[in-house]
Amino acid sequence: MAAASFTTAKFLAPVAARSGGDRAPPLPAIGAASARPRRGAQKTRLRTALAVSSDVLAGNKVVQAAAGHLAVTREEALELYEDMVLGRVFEDMCAQMYYRGKMFGFVHLYNGQEAVSTGFIKLLNQADCVVSTYRDHVHALSKGVPARSVMAELFGKATGCCRGQGGSMHMFSAPHNLLGGFAFIGEGIPVATGAAFAAKYRHEVLKQSSPKGLDVTLAFFGDGTCNNGQFFECLNMAQLWKLPIVFVVENNLWAIGVSHLRATSDPEIWKKGPAFGMPGVHVDGMGVLKVREVAKEAIGRARRDEGPTLVECETYRFRGHSLADPDELRRPDEKSHYAASDPITALKNYIIEKNLATESELKSIEKKIEDVVEEAVEFADASPHPPRSQLLENVFADPKGFGIGPDGKYRCEDPKFTQGTAQV
Amino acid sequence: MLGAARRQLGSGPMLGQVLQRLRPAAATNAARGYSAAAKEMTVRDALNSALDEEMSADPSVFLMGEEVGEYQGAYKITKGLLDKYGPDRVLDTPITEAGFTGIGVGAAYQGLRPVVEFMTFNFSMQAIDHIINSAAKSNYMSAGQISVPIVFRGPNGAAAGVGAQHSQCYAAWYAHVPGLKVLTPYSAEDARGLLKAAIRDPDPVIFLENELLYGESFPVSAEVLDSSFCLPIGKAKIEREGKDVTITAFSKMVGYALQAAEILSKEGISAEVINLRSIRPLDRAAINASVRKTNRLVTVEEGFPQHGVGAEICMSVVEECFEYLDAPVERIAGADVPMPYAANIERMAVPQVDDIVRAAKRACYRAVPMAATA
Numbered sequence: 086m087a088a089a090s091f092t093t094a095k096f097l098a099p100v101a102a103r104s105g106g107d108r109a110p111p112l113p114a115i116g117a118a119s120a121r122p123r124r125g126a127q128k129t130r131l132r133t134a135l136a137v138s139s140d141v142l143a144g145n146k147v148v149q150a151a152a153g154h155l156a157v158t159r160e161e162a163l164e165l166y167e168d169m170v171l172g173r174v175f176e177d178m179c180a181q182m183y184y185r186g187k188m189f190g191f192v193h194l195y196n197g198q199e200a201v202s203t204g205f206i207k208l209l210n211q212a213d214c215v216v217s218t219y220r221d222h223v224h225a226l227s228k229g230v231p232a233r234s235v236m237a238e239l240f241g242k243a244t245g246c247c248r249g250q251g252g253s254m255h256m257f258s259a260p261h262n263l264l265g266g267f268a269f270i271g272e273g274i275p276v277a278t279g280a281a282f283a284a285k286y287r288h289e290v291l292k293q294s295s296p297k298g299l300d301v302t303l304a305f306f307g308d309g310t311c312n313n314g315q316f317f318e319c320l321n322m323a324q325l326w327k328l329p330i331v332f333v334v335e336n337n338l339w340a341i342g343v344s345h346l347r348a349t350s351d352p353e354i355w356k357k358g359p360a361f362g363m364p365g366v367h368v369d370g371m372g373v374l375k376v377r378e379v380a381k382e383a384i385g386r387a388r389r390d391e392g393p394t395l396v397e398c399e400t401y402r403f404r405g406h407s408l409a410d411p412d413e414l415r416r417p418d419e420k421s422h423y424a425a426s427d428p429i430t431a432l433k434n435y436i437i438e439k440n441l442a443t444e445s446e447l448k449s450i451e452k453k454i455e456d457v458v459e460e461a462v463e464f465a466d467a468s469p470h471p472p473r474s475q476l477l478e479n480v481f482a483d484p485k486g487f488g489i490g491p492d493g494k495y496r497c498e499d500p501k502f503t504q505g506t507a508q509v
Numbered sequence: 510m511l512g513a514a515r516r517q518l519g520s521g522p523m524l525g526q527v528l529q530r531l532r533p534a535a536a537t538n539a540a541r542g543y544s545a546a547a548k549e550m551t552v553r554d555a556l557n558s559a560l561d562e563e564m565s566a567d568p569s570v571f572l573m574g575e576e577v578g579e580y581q582g583a584y585k586i587t588k589g590l591l592d593k594y595g596p597d598r599v600l601d602t603p604i605t606e607a608g609f610t611g612i613g614v615g616a617a618y619q620g621l622r623p624v625v626e627f628m629t630f631n632f633s634m635q636a637i638d639h640i641i642n643s644a645a646k647s648n649y650m651s652a653g654q655i656s657v658p659i660v661f662r663g664p665n666g667a668a669a670g671v672g673a674q675h676s677q678c679y680a681a682w683y684a685h686v687p688g689l690k691v692l693t694p695y696s697a698e699d700a701r702g703l704l705k706a707a708i709r710d711p712d713p714v715i716f717l718e719n720e721l722l723y724g725e726s727f728p729v730s731a732e733v734l735d736s737s738f739c740l741p742i743g744k745a746k747i748e749r750e751g752k753d754v755t756i757t758a759f760s761k762m763v764g765y766a767l768q769a770a771e772i773l774s775k776e777g778i779s780a781e782v783i784n785l786r787s788i789r790p791l792d793r794a795a796i797n798a799s800v801r802k803t804n805r806l807v808t809v810e811e812g813f814p815q816h817g818v819g820a821e822i823c824m825s826v827v828e829e830c831f832e833y834l835d836a837p838v839e840r841i842a843g844a845d846v847p848m849p850y851a852a853n854i855e856r857m858a859v860p861q862v863d864d865i866v867r868a869a870k871r872a873c874y875r876a877v878p879m880a881a882t883a
Contacts, residue, residue, distance in 0.1 A: 214619070248652035257651030264618050264655065265647070269638055275608050276643055279615020286621055290597045291568055318608030325603070479649045480687050482656035482711035 157374060159441045165373055166436065166447060168207060169199040169429050170454045172223035175232060176404075178458050179222065179239060183408045187466070188239050191268075192253045195223040197371075197403035200428035201335050202227045204376030205303055208384055212295075214262040214284075214302040216277035219254035220335075220402075221266045224305060230258045236461040242468035249471045250479065270306070271313035274332070277304035278319045281330035281387075288390075298388035299329040306333075309340030311354045320361040320395065329387035331380070332358075334397040335370065341406040342414045358395030370398030371426040374435070401426075548734065553723040555697035556586045556662075559704040560624065562736045564594055567622060570708060573600040573609055574626030574663075583628045584664060584723055610636035610661070614643045617659040617713075624708060627663035630679045630717060644713040645688030660707045665693075665717035666760060666811045667848060667859050676848035678812030680759065683715040684789040684821070690742055691715045691789040693759040697727040699786055702740030710742060717788075719761045745792035747799070751781035754805040754869045757796060757822055759785040762809045762860065769865035778873055788818055796822060797829045804835040805872040809865055814842035839868040 157165070176194040183192050195202065198220075206215060206227035217224040225235050230246055238245025239253055246258050255266040264280055267273040284300040287293045310316055311334060323330050334354050338345045346352055358365025364386075368379045376398060383394040401423035405412030436442050550558075564570045571594075576583045578591040578601040591599040602609040606627065613623035627633045633640060644657045666678040684691045690712055694700040700718070707714035732738060748763060749770050758766040763784045770780040781799050785792065800806050806826055808819030819840040826838060844858040 216615070246652075247650060247654070250652045251650040255650040257647070257655050259651070259654035264615070265643070266650070267643065269642060272611070272638060272643055275611020275639065276615035276618065278608070279612035279617070280619050281615075282612055283616040283619035283621045286569075286571070286597070286616065287619075290571075315607045315611065318603070318605035319612070321603060322605065322608055322612060479651075479653040481690075482648050482653070482658075 157377070157441075162432070162436050162441045163446075163450065165203050165207060165377070166429070166432055167450050167454065168203040168227055169373065169432065170451055171226055171232065171457065172199040172202060173429060174451075174454050174458045175222060175226060175235070175461075178236075178462060180404070180408060182236075182239070182462065188253070189241070190252060191219065191407055191409070192239070193220040193407045194404045195220055195402070197423065197427070198335055198337060198400045199223060200373035200376050200432075201305070201333065201370050201398045201400055204373045205305075205331070205333055205380040205384075208377065208380050209301065209303070210297065211260075212262060212300045213384075214264050214277070214280045214300065215305070216264045216273040216280065216302065217256070217266060217305045218270070218273055218307065218310075219266070219268050220307075221254070221256045221263075225256040225258065225261075225263055225266075228258070228261045228263050230256070230261050230263060232457050232461040233464040234258075236458075237465040237468050240465040240468070241470065242465055243471040243475065244464070244468040248475065248479075250475075271310045271315040274304050274306060274310070274315055274319045277302045278323050278328060278330055281323065281328035281393075282326065284329050285326070285390075299390055301384050301387040302328075302330045303384075304330060304332050305335060307340060308334065308336040308338060308345040308354065309343070309348065310334075311336075311357065312349055317357075317361075320357065320363065320393075323393040324361045324363045327390065327392040329390065330393045331383045331387055332393065332395045334395070335400055336397050337400050337402045339402070339406070339415060341410065344414075353397075355395060355397040363393045363395060365395045365397070367397045367399065370400030371423065371428050371431065373428050373432050403427075548729050548731075549726040550697040550701075550729045550734075551724055551726050552694070552697050552700045552718070553584070553586055555700035555727075555729070556704055556718065556723075557588055557590075559701045559708075560587065560590060561593070563705055563708040564590065564598065566736070567708075568598075569620065570622045570624065571598040571600065571616075572624050572626065573602050573613055575602055575604060575628050577601060577626050582626075584720060586718075586723070587626070606632050606635035607639065610639040611643065613659055614639050614647075614657060617644070617657045618647070618655050620658075622658045622660075622708060624660045624662060627661060629675055629720070630663050630665040631675055631677055633661065633663070633679065640683070640689070640713070640715070641686050645686050647688075648712065649688060656711045657713045658711045660704075660710075660714045660716055662704070662707075662716035662718060664720040664723075666719055667843070667855075668720045670850060670852060670855065671848075672850045673847035678717075678810070678843070679715075680717055680788050680810065681812055681817045681821075683717075684791075684818065685816075686789075689713055689715055689789060690787070691717065692742065692787055693717045693785065695722070695760055695763040695784050695786070697725075697729050698733045699740065699746075699784070701729075701733055702738055703742070703786060706739045706742050709739065714742075717760065722761055722764075725764075740786070743787050743790040743792060745786050745795040746784045747781060747795070748784045749780070749782040751779040751803065753779045753803055754807060754872050755781045755783060755796070755799040755803045756807045756809060756865065756869060757783045757785055757819075758809040759788060759818070760811070762811055765860065765862045766809055766865055768862045769869065772862070772866050773869055776870075776875075778869060778875075780869055785818075791821065791825065793825045793829065797826060800826050801830050801833045804833050805869075806834070807839040807841060807865065807868045807872055809841045809860060811843050811859055814840065814845055817842050836872045836874065839872050841865055841868050 172195060176196050179188060179192060179194060182188045202223045215224055215228050222235055234246040238247055241249045243249055251257060251266060254268045256263060257265050281302040288299055336354060355365035355367040366379055369375050379396055383396055386394055433447055437444060572587060577587045578599045581588040610625055613625040616623050640661060644659055648656050667676040680693060683689050692703045692707055694703045707716050748767060756766045766782045770782050773780045781803055783799060808822045810818045819842055823838040841860045841864050846858060848858055849855050
């Protein structure tokens with residue numbers, strides 16, 4: 086097992102090539118001018134901890150030579166570009182629709198983090214699972230849920246992927262193995278671990294093996310979650326039972342208004358993996374190709390039954406925590422620093438530089454996506470609201486759970502069953 | 510069944526004589542319900558056999574919990590299952606209720622059928638977010654796409670001398686939540702039939718057992734012992750028919766209610782005892798039909814009184830057959846305090862048989878003292 090060969094020295098030694106050229110200049114000290122107390126050592130560590138990697142990836146030459154040759158074909162690059170543009174345009178449209186009153190409640194947008202969703206999810210098969218948080222629109226889109234289904238769900242219409250019963254924070258799609266959409270911090274992690282457990286159980290106990298290997302589960306969550314008990318409980322159990330899961334930390338440095346550095350004793354999240362015996366990797370989450378390389382290795386490990394991996398993606402959300410967040414606590418220079426590393430612009434520049442496609446081809450992809458999102462809005466607008474009778478549906482898979490009526494028959498069989506709640 | 514009661518009831522001579530007389534009577538009562546009650550089975554064996562048969566019939570059923578494997582179960586309910594089915598299907602978990610409950614839910618999302626054991630339901634509070642937010646609500650939030658065929662089982666309610674943090678009854682808590690089914694078996698037949706139904710059910714089921722009932726033996730018919738035996742979820746059982754007052758109870762309190770009914774019958778009051786079996790969905794039809802017959806109701810539960818199961822039953826009766834009531838509904842519940850440790854006040858904090866008898870007499874307008882004089 087790789088665990089035995091991990092040493093502190095390997096972890097703290099940065100992989101030089103990856104912190105090199107194609108990244109923007111070093112981050113200005115976060116909150117340096119603010120009055121909030123911080124430990125000096127942490128400031129330095131976060132600045133230089135750009136590309137430390139576990140033993141597992143040290144031998145992967147493709148990863149180390151990041152500025153050089155990255156294995157991506159024209160088709161792959163265009164697929165990645167299209168997926169990220171879809172995520173961005175969709176989320177921008179959500180903001181517009183929210184301010185027009187078509188969308189309501191809590192809406193958490195993903196702008197800026199597209200590289201993580203695209204970099205990981207585009208490597209998955211249909212049978213692989215994704216478990217997300219309340220910031221789940223783009224995970225749903227990357228996994229293949231049609232934009233119109235997600236938009237209709239956000240509008241609360243009966244044609245939404247959950248018939249309007251879930252909403253922004255609870256995206257589920259069984260055909261795409263999108264297992265939610267959870268509002269509670271950390272709630273999705275054990276559920277994802279359970280899905281990975283099921284994949285392994287199907288393989289070992291039910292003997293339903295696939296030549297491709299084990300079905301992999303990805304759990305997406307943020308930096309704030311990494312201080313939560315369930316996170317550690319699942320790191321332990323996933324490694325203990327060697328489950329095919331990748332824990333993907335979308336470290337966007339902020340948990341609503343609390344900076345990661347104010348909440349965490351040791352802010353380097355990737356280090357928490359080796360504490361439980363699994364590889365911990367840090368990657369620049371603003372670069373989709375870098376994310377993809379790390380994802381390939383982590384997903385490959387899980388598929389080959391080599392166990393879980395913890396991947397920390399340093400990324401940034403361009404908008405506030407939610408559409409209700411005034412976002413006053415983040416400094417403008419921090420925001421502009423990350424805006425300069427917009428993952429979509431970066432990929433666009435890369436594609437053009439490497440002559441994988443022309444500017445006009447990329448523009449036509451953007452136009453196509455805009456049409457898709459416009460159509461999704463029209464579809465959602467035109468869709469009906471859920472009928473009254475839908476209120477009492479889907480509480481149970483087995484509707485007999487509503488019990489037995491006075492006539493001795495199951496209540497759900499009564500034609501008047503959905504006409505009001507007093508009878509239930 | 511009577512051994513536990515005797516421990517709780519104290520040692521008044523009158524009660525002692527009553528108990529002597531009760532023993533053969535109770536056995537006859539129990540036997541009356543079955544055609545060929547030759548075999549007896551403890552609740553523990555009933556649960557073990559139900560788990561064994563369901564695991565054998567469906568390979569996607571697996572067990573997880575603390576000490577369920579090598580220790581043979583903290584209360585020996587899962588005895589022998591590790592040897593029979595192996596560590597892939599009987600998982601000893603670390604002490605991480607939130608984590609392993611969520612893992613069970615995630616596995617259920619993907620079509621497996623976990624049976625998660627809580628060493629007692631008090632520990633389920635560490636995992637209650639998963640029980641409610643990721644298990645109970647998921648079929649609804651996903652509009653039927655993701656169903657959660659999971660069973661959460663374990664001992665619930667007061668034991669003997671285990672203190673405040675190990676004695677709470679969670680029936681009312683879980684029965685409050687749409688999306689859960691809550692079952693409370695009493696006898697060995699209930700334990701077998703309801704656990705098998707719970708495991709086969711496609712929805713999350715909270716299966717509230719009782720530690721003090723594990724060692725009790727009940728007669729079981731050949732039908733109950735059959736591996737396809739299953740009881741319907743949502744149907745109560747009339748344990749004893751009567752015409753003067755209805756007594757509803759669940760779990761251990763059914764035994765107490767039956768004893769109370771016996772005492773009442775000596776005084777000319779014919780009590781109908783309903784074993785609820787299912788708290789959610791509640792068999793309102795059976796309760797209301799019984800109240801229409803007897804016109805008087807006493808609800809019995811072990812848990813805290815406020816917002817409890819009895820309150821819901823009372824409201825159901827008011828909604829459906831208020832005109833039939835000849836007396837206010839009597840509610841017997843545990844004391845509204847955390848469970849004390851000292852044996853004498855612990856006895857006072859849990860309903861006793863004479864509390865039920867007094868309440869039934871009050872409902873029948875007999876002159877009785879209001880409080881216990883023990």
